[in-house]
Amino acid sequence: MIRCHLGRLMGERKMNIADVMRETGIKRTMLTLMYKDEVQRLDMDALDKLCRLFACEVKDLLEFDSSAPQKEAE
Structure with a gap:
C-alpha cells in the first residue's frame, strides 16, 4: 500500500487545504483525498x-x- 503524508507535511508548516489549493x-x-490518505490515482503534475x-x-x-494490505480499487 502507498501511504500519503500530505497531512503531516501540512501540519509541520501549519497549512490547511485552502492554503495548499x-x-x-x-x-x-x-487534496482532501490525499490528506485523508484515500487517493487512488495521482497526477504527476500535482505531485511535482x-x-x-x-x-x-x-x-x-x-x-x-x-506490511499494509493492498487497497482494492473501487
Whole structure:
C-alpha cells in the first residue's frame, strides 16, 4: 500500500487545504483525498507541485508500506 503524508507535511508548516489549493492550483477534492490518505490515482503534475511547495522529495510525500494490505480499487 502507498501511504500519503500530505497531512503531516501540512501540519509541520501549519497549512490547511485552502492554503495548499491556493499555492498549487490543485483541486480541493484531490487534496482532501490525499490528506485523508484515500487517493487512488495521482497526477504527476500535482505531485511535482506539492514537492515544490513543500521543498521535499517524493519519498517525503509518499511511502510504500509492504506490511499494509493492498487497497482494492473501487
